[in-house]
Every structure is written in C-alpha cells, then in structure tokens.
Amino acid sequence: MLGKYSRLNTAIARQYIQDKGQHLRRKFSSQPQHQYKSYNYKENPIIFNRINEQYVIKGKERVVGWWLISLSASVFSIVILGGYTRLSKSGLSMVKWHPHKVGLPKNNEEWEQEFEEYKQFPEYYLFNKERGLDIDGFKRIYFVEWAHRIVARSIGALFILPFSYFLMRGYLQPKLKKSLFALLAFGSLQGVIGWWMVKSGLVDKNKTIELDKTPRVSPYRLTVHGYSAYIIYGVGVWLAMNLLRRPQEAVINLANMADHASMRKLLLRSAHGILPLILLYGFFTSGIQGRYAVNNYPFVGQNWFLTRNHFQGDIPFWQNFTENKIVVQVIHRTLGTLFALLALKGGYEVYKMKNLTPIARKAYWLILAAITLQICIGIGAIWYPSEIWIPNLHQAGALTVLTSVLFACHTCRKVDPRHMRNLLGKLKIDDPQAYERMMKGFNKKQLSKTEMDAMKKFYEGK
Numbered sequence: 001m002l003g004k005y006s007r008l009n010t011a012i013a014r015q016y017i018q019d020k021g022q023h024l025r026r027k028f029s030s031q032p033q034h035q036y037k038s039y040n041y042k043e044n045p046i047i048f049n050r051i052n053e054q055y056v057i058k059g060k061e062r063v064v065g066w067w068l069i070s071l072s073a074s075v076f077s078i079v080i081l082g083g084y085t086r087l088s089k090s091g092l093s094m095v096k097w098h099p100h101k102v103g104l105p106k107n108n109e110e111w112e113q114e115f116e117e118y119k120q121f122p123e124y125y126l127f128n129k130e131r132g133l134d135i136d137g138f139k140r141i142y143f144v145e146w147a148h149r150i151v152a153r154s155i156g157a158l159f160i161l162p163f164s165y166f167l168m169r170g171y172l173q174p175k176l177k178k179s180l181f182a183l184l185a186f187g188s189l190q191g192v193i194g195w196w197m198v199k200s201g202l203v204d205k206n207k208t209i210e211l212d213k214t215p216r217v218s219p220y221r222l223t224v225h226g227y228s229a230y231i232i233y234g235v236g237v238w239l240a241m242n243l244l245r246r247p248q249e250a251v252i253n254l255a256n257m258a259d260h261a262s263m264r265k266l267l268l269r270s271a272h273g274i275l276p277l278i279l280l281y282g283f284f285t286s287g288i289q290g291r292y293a294v295n296n297y298p299f300v301g302q303n304w305f306l307t308r309n310h311f312q313g314d315i316p317f318w319q320n321f322t323e324n325k326i327v328v329q330v331i332h333r334t335l336g337t338l339f340a341l342l343a344l345k346g347g348y349e350v351y352k353m354k355n356l357t358p359i360a361r362k363a364y365w366l367i368l369a370a371i372t373l374q375i376c377i378g379i380g381a382i383w384y385p386s387e388i389w390i391p392n393l394h395q396a397g398a399l400t401v402l403t404s405v406l407f408a409c410h411t412c413r414k415v416d417p418r419h420m421r422n423l424l425g426k427l428k429i430d431d432p433q434a435y436e437r438m439m440k441g442f443n444k445k446q447l448s449k450t451e452m453d454a455m456k457k458f459y460e461g462k
Helices: 002-029 050-055 061-087 108-118 122-128 135-169 174-200 219-244 257-287 317-323 325-352 358-383 389-411 417-430 432-445 449-460
Strands: none
Touching (some): 050 061, 050 219, 108 135, 135 174, 219 389, 257 389, 325 358
C-alpha cells in the first residue's frame, strides 16, 4: 500500500515539475534575451560563490549565520548592561577578579566579608559612606556588576561550544576559521581589559593626573573596553550577513554596478571617518560624566560654540579633548550633528542613483531613521542628565546606528572579480560597441584603475 502511494506521489510530482518548467519557459521566452537593467536568475547566474569557497561548506550557511547573529545579539545586550552598570555606579562593587568564580555570596557571613572588602576602597569611604550605603544597598549594586560578568562569561560559552562543534564537523572554510579564531582571542582579551578598567577605579585619584578626582574608572580604559566590544559586535554582524544574505553577485549587473560603487564610496567616507570618532567621543563623554557639563542644546551656555574660556590652561592642552567635560561633550554632540547633516546630503545623492537595488536604497533610509532617533535621544540626555535610562538608551541607539551603517555597506559591497569578468565577457560577445564604450569610462565610475587594468589584461592582453 505504501509503495503504491509512493509511486502515485512521484508521478504527481513529476507532472508538476513538467508543467512548471513549461510555464517558466513561456515566461522567459517572452522577455528580451539580454536585459541588463533588471536582474533575473537566467541572465545573471551565480557561478562563483565565495560564501562556500571561503566561509562555510554548502548547506551550512544558515546554521552558522544564525549562531553569529545570536552572538552579536548577546554582545549588544552586554553593552547595554555594561552601560547600566556604569550609570548606576555599580561597576566598582566587586573589588576582586575571580574568573573561576560564578556564584553570589551564599550567606550573610560571605556578604559581610564582601562588604568589608568594599569599604577599604575610595568609592565607599569618599562617596557611598556619606550617602549611608548599607548592606542591602551594597547587595543591589553588587548584583548588577555580578550579572555583567556572568553574562560576559555566558557569551564565551555561547561562542566556544558551537565553534568547537563546527570545527569538528568541518563546516567552516579557512577564511572564516581565521576570523573566528581572531574573534575568540579578542573576546578573551576583553575580560582582561574589563578587569584592567575596574582596577583603575580602585585607586586614590589624588595620586593620578586625571582631572576628576571622584572615584571612577579611567575614561581611557573605559573607552578601550567599550570600543573593543563595538568592534566584536561589528565583526560578528558582518560575518553573519555574509552567510545569511544572498551573494552580491546575484544582484549586481552592468547597469547597477556604478550606482552601487558610488553608494559604497559614500558610506565608507562616514564609516571610516566620522562615525568611529563619534563613537570614541561617546565613550569619553560617558567616562567623565560629560552629560552634566552643559544642559542646553544647541547652545553652549550663552554661546553658540566653545570659546577660549571653556579650555583649562593649567593642564596639557590635549587633555582638554579627553577629560574637560564641557569640551568633550560639545565635540561629541557637534560631531553627531555634522554626521546627521552629511547623512542628509548623502540621502539626496542616493535619491539620484536611479539604478540602485531596492534593498540598498531602503538600507540608506534606515540609516537616516536611526540617526534621527539617536539625535533626539542624545538631546534628551543633555536636557535631562539625571535620568539614567536616557543615556542608556542613547548607547543602544549608537549600536543601532552602527548596525544600520554595516547593513547598508553590506548591500553595496564589492563583487567577486570573476563575476565582473563574466559580465564583461558576455557584453563583449553580445554588444561589442557597448563593451568598447564601457571600457573607455570604466575607471571613472565603476572600477579602480588597478581593477580596470586587470580586466583589460584579462580580455585584451594589454
């Protein structure tokens, strides 16, 4: 009986495939044979797939990609938790680093011991003692810092266990292996950097050259720790998109290649220029509590911008740009405003690019939306500095802007040179005159001079 139904289902499936094939043949036969303005799989097949050549074996793209997405989401969450740890002044509650220890104190005696150790350090006897911090208050701030460290170790386990499994099963190709080993080393170093940062807040600030003598971690070490987390997050997101999104060769043809290259250059100017500087100054602003310095926007007190009086002359001039609260806050928000204006200008340029794929165009609009929201949250953090949820939300907004920029860059990334040679070879056979016209102006619009020379050498022997 089962064999009978199996044969029947096979016959039905075979007939369906034949009918579907006839329908597709009729559909494609009615279309122009060489259409470069719109993409279809018949005209633009993916012959070379770098995903399977360099990243993972065929069929394992999604499982590895979603694992990387989960890792990136975990890093996103720990960055937000780390921001709350700092804003709630919980980061210095654990005065020892025990990488092997995961549990909370088990009884009152252990809690008292932890509290007595905390009392030996400046944050307690210079700050929290006057506020009347008791054992219950200490438990609250201790728990926040403990949760931050436990989540960090959980991310380590989330990385190592599946990574080991993928290695044993042979899912990963050499390029992705190298990237993930580098990410593992960098993530392990992040734990050491975290303790190095905390340790800077357990010393007497009167013995340092820092301007602010209140007990807190060094803004320089905080910046290194936070920026490293952003790098880990960005690399994870980029690798995940490489696996989960279809190859760029599936959407790039001779008609839209120039506009995608123009958008890529537009994005790289911000991604490699002003955005990293904004993020850097965001950490310095956070590390020195710069949101309290000036609480009006767009003015700086009674002025439109910084004046000579805002700079301190009794310290090295460069230190004003890293520890002077007014200067650092104003630079950070000015860079953010400039970035928003440049993004609007870029939006007009993207609007004029008529051959962009829809996903690339929407990705740029997503950047504009993320920047607009982030500017609004940033202004709120300036106007209401005592509300810790606003600057914490601002940090989440920074990661959102970074994600949107990475996604937009990924929609217009470079294609495999072999794919471009195929497109040019096809054009040379189908329309020699169009090929000659394109090769004359190719360097200016679509390829660098090195790439153009390589194409000419391949096709013309020049």
